[in-house]
Amino acid sequence: MFGKIGDSMLISGRIFALGMLIAIWIFVLVSMEQAKKKIPTFRKMAGLDAIPEMVGRAAEMNKPIHFTTGLGDLTSTVAPQLVAGLSVLGYVSELAAKAGAKVIYSVYQAQVMPIATEIMKDAYVRAGKPEEFDVETQIRYLSGEQFAYASAVQGIAERERPAANIMIGPFYAESMLFSETFFRIGAIQLAGTARGYQIPFFAVVCDYLLIAEEIYAAGAYLSKDPIQVGSIRGQDVGKMIAIILIVLGVIALAAGSKIVLDLLKA
Amino acid sequence: MREKRGFWSRLEDIPREVLYGLLLIAFIIPMIKPIGFPVPVSPETQKWYDTIDKLPAGSVIMIDFGYSGGGEPELGPMAVAVYHHIFKRGGLKAIAMSTSIEGPLLWDKAMAEVNPSQYGAQYGVDYIHIGYIAGTETAMAAVGKDLRATTSTDYKGNPLDQYPIMEGIKDASSFDLLIVFTTGGDQSEGWVRQWVTPYKTPYLCSVLAMMKPTMLPYQKAGQIIALTSGAQAGEMEYLVKVPARGIKSADVMTLTHLLIVVYVIVGNIAYYGKKYSGG
Amino acid sequence: MSLLIRRQIPIALVFITALLIMMDYFLKLPPLDARGVSWTSPVVKDLQNWGVILTAFALGFGAVNLFILHSRHISRRTVKQWPFSVWLLLMIILFTVVGVSYGATSPEYSWLYNSSYFALSATVYSSLGFYMTSGIYRALRARNVDAVILLVTGGIALLKNAPAVAVNAPFVVSIDSWLNAIPTTSAMRGIMISAALGAIALGIRTMTGKETGFLGRLTEAEKGG
Structure with a gap:
């Protein structure tokens, strides 16, 4: 009877994915618990470590810091990248408020504006300078059309000459337009995206780059919160399982067996 | 006082205006006076062509006109060439939808270029556009599950039931082939998740040239039958024997790519010249 | 504003919404309707519609922001x-x-x-074509081993994409095909897998309220609580 209920509830082709999701969930939760006792060490992320220097430089030069989270919206598959970008926005805003530099956040997705307002307002409160936050000039909704948004960001670069440009989120064809324009005006740049299409463009132009999973880890890395940091270890266990499955799959296929392939398709 | 820069140093930092100016000339010359460089047909374009050519008569094709206005110069010629092929081949039903809001407008533009009536193809009988369906992956999933529940009209707002082409079309299982033209990775990858995986619909995908590397894993995994970029439109036009913008742009591509190779060589000569001459 | 309104209610909403959407994707939970559709499907569809409506409202918010900002520019x-x-x-x-x-x-x-x-x-x-040109001019320099690899592979890709070169030098196409089929595809798969795992971990942290960057960061007092 149990078997029948189970069969009817599971959707063929998604069973293995569900199993993996549950397994990774458990690894992440266990790692977060373990991190309460002992914080795991992990490699340095140069891009994120450079943020205080970028903010300091902007404050010294009396120029703004430009921040954007790219395209995509909160209900699409790229939403996690957007959330990852917003996690960094709070950190940058707090540092900038303390240093006396202005952050300009260019927005493509109107639905992000209330969230960004809350994040930046909080950051200025934490920095003890709530009165310095000006929502209208610091959070700018530019356009929901890709190239109108891209042109507007380029316009901000040319007119206001930010000293630093931080781009974390889902980026599309505008990535090269942004990175080249900000390079030309001499801005120090940090870019991060999980969209494989755009990584090469950022890699050749920007000073610092966060690749794929690194942007998701950014919030945890910057928070220095042991529980959040612990979750990164959990995701690494998931990566190990992926590697083991790849190796087993290759061996099985070479031996003429499709067992691993069938398992993945289950 | 301004420091005097050496030859190699100046060569290394050629003003972008010069780089752009020469590139612009390389763009314009073949547009005004086509050179007629040969166009090679790659295996993937040939595979795409053969897939459509070998479809049984009466096959139904779902076409996502999912590119944006910005991507039209690259993907438009490919879409036009593929429509020429579908109509030339005959006996196929082409049902288009758009996951990009600009899709219906661009589809109109493409149809004006194709002129389906020259092949005797009629709107509503041989081809149709069922409009922009919002939601990207949600839209793909919804159309796959129940097309009529997702939209009941074509892009002009007329009821689908009045068109003979829509007879018997219910869901993804009603389609024999999926063709996607898109400038968005969410679309090109989304169709794999929402149609290819659950319904095993054969999938032909055309994207921007720079998107191809990211889509390759899907092709290697057999989820995409043929993957082309808009830059290969000339190849498709050659196969379909309807020379147009694609073949013309092949000359442009040859000249501009070679010019960039020259830039790279000059840049490296300047770099080493500066390094070994001290400025 | 109390911690309950600022943190706990939004986190609870995120948890319930995400769980429902995941359940709808992975499971066919009874009771099913006449078409065999799980009870979660219409709920998720409603949630997605709410998302669309909220987005439309937000557009109005964006338009107001545009008007305020640009009116200020005009008046000043x-x-x-x-x-x-x-x-x-x-x-x-x-x-x-x-x-x-x-x-x-x-x-x-x-x-x-x-x-x-x-x-x-x-x-x-x-105009991207121009930006790429200046980017390539600066980036493809044989400064070190990594840069040489980038230079060589970039050069091959450029030559392969010049149709007349591809016709006259078929070996360029063969090398490019190998580069695409083996190193590029492998690297892209690696990026895809690690990005997916990273997104899952972020999702778990967000759903369980451990990562609150999207709500603004926790103050020390709130962390202590």
Whole structure:
């Protein structure tokens, strides 16, 4: 009877994915618990470590810091990248408020504006300078059309000459337009995206780059919160399982067996 | 006082205006006076062509006109060439939808270029556009599950039931082939998740040239039958024997790519010249 | 504002919504309707519709922000900015009037769209070719081993994409095909897998309320609580 209920509830082709999701969930939760006792060490992320220097430089030069989270919206598959970008926005805003530099956040997705307002307002409160936050000039909704948004960001670069440009989120064809324009005006740049299409463009132009999973880890890395940091270890266990499955799959296929392939398709 | 820069140093930092100016000339010359460089047909374009050519008569094709206005110069010629092929081949039903809001407008533009009536193809009988369906992956999933529940009209707002082409079309299982033209990775990858995986619909995908590397894993995994970029439109036009913008742009591509190779060589000569001459 | 309203309620909403969407994707939970659709499907569809409605509301919020910001530029005559602000507001008004009067699928609106935004959008996208050129000119320099690898592979890709070269030097196509099939595909798979795992871990942290960066960071006092 149990078997029948189970069969009817599971959707063929998604069973293995569900199993993996549950397994990774458990690894992440266990790692977060373990991190309460002992914080795991992990490699340095140069891009994120450079943020205080970028903010300091902007404050010294009396120029703004430009921040954007790219395209995509909160209900699409790229939403996690957007959330990852917003996690960094709070950190940058707090540092900038303390240093006396202005952050300009260019927005493509109107639905992000209330969230960004809350994040930046909080950051200025934490920095003890709530009165310095000006929502209208610091959070700018530019356009929901890709190239109108891209042109507007380029316009901000040319007119206001930010000293630093931080781009974390889902980026599309505008990535090269942004990175080249900000390079030309001499801005120090940090870019991060999980969209494989755009990584090469950022890699050749920007000073610092966060690749794929690194942007998701950014919030945890910057928070220095042991529980959040612990979750990164959990995701690494998931990566190990992926590697083991790849190796087993290759061996099985070479031996003429499709067992691993069938398992993945289950 | 301004420091005097050496030859190699100046060569290394050629003003972008010069780089752009020469590139612009390389763009314009073949547009005004086509050179007629040969166009090679790659295996993937040939595979795409053969897939459509070998479809049984009466096959139904779902076409996502999912590119944006910005991507039209690259993907438009490919879409036009593929429509020429579908109509030339005959006996196929082409049902288009758009996951990009600009899709219906661009589809109109493409149809004006194709002129389906020259092949005797009629709107509503041989081809149709069922409009922009919002939601990207949600839209793909919804159309796959129940097309009529997702939209009941074509892009002009007329009821689908009045068109003979829509007879018997219910869901993804009603389609024999999926063709996607898109400038968005969410679309090109989304169709794999929402149609290819659950319904095993054969999938032909055309994207921007720079998107191809990211889509390759899907092709290697057999989820995409043929993957082309808009830059290969000339190849498709050659196969379909309807020379147009694609073949013309092949000359442009040859000249501009070679010019960039020259830039790279000059840049490296300047770099080493500066390094070994001290400025 | 209390911690309950600022943190706990939003986190609970995120948890319930995400769980429902995941359940709908992975499971067919009874009771099923006559078409065999799980009870979660209409709920998720409603949630997605709410998302669309909220997005539409947010667009209004965005438009207000645009008007305030650019009206300020105009009234202060911001150098290098205010004429563009005037033009922007005029275009917003023009598109709104034509769209509301004739409809967004009317020939009038299409003409306006095709002759302004479509042309400009294609131009901005095409300008990418120039930006890439200057980027390549600077980046493809044989400075070290990594750069040499980038230079060689980039050079092969450039030559392969020049149709006349590909015809006369088929070995370039073969090398490019190998580069695409083996190193590029492997690297892209690696990036895809690790990005997916990273997104899952972020999702878990967000759902369980451990990562609150998207709500603003926790203050020390809140962390302590």
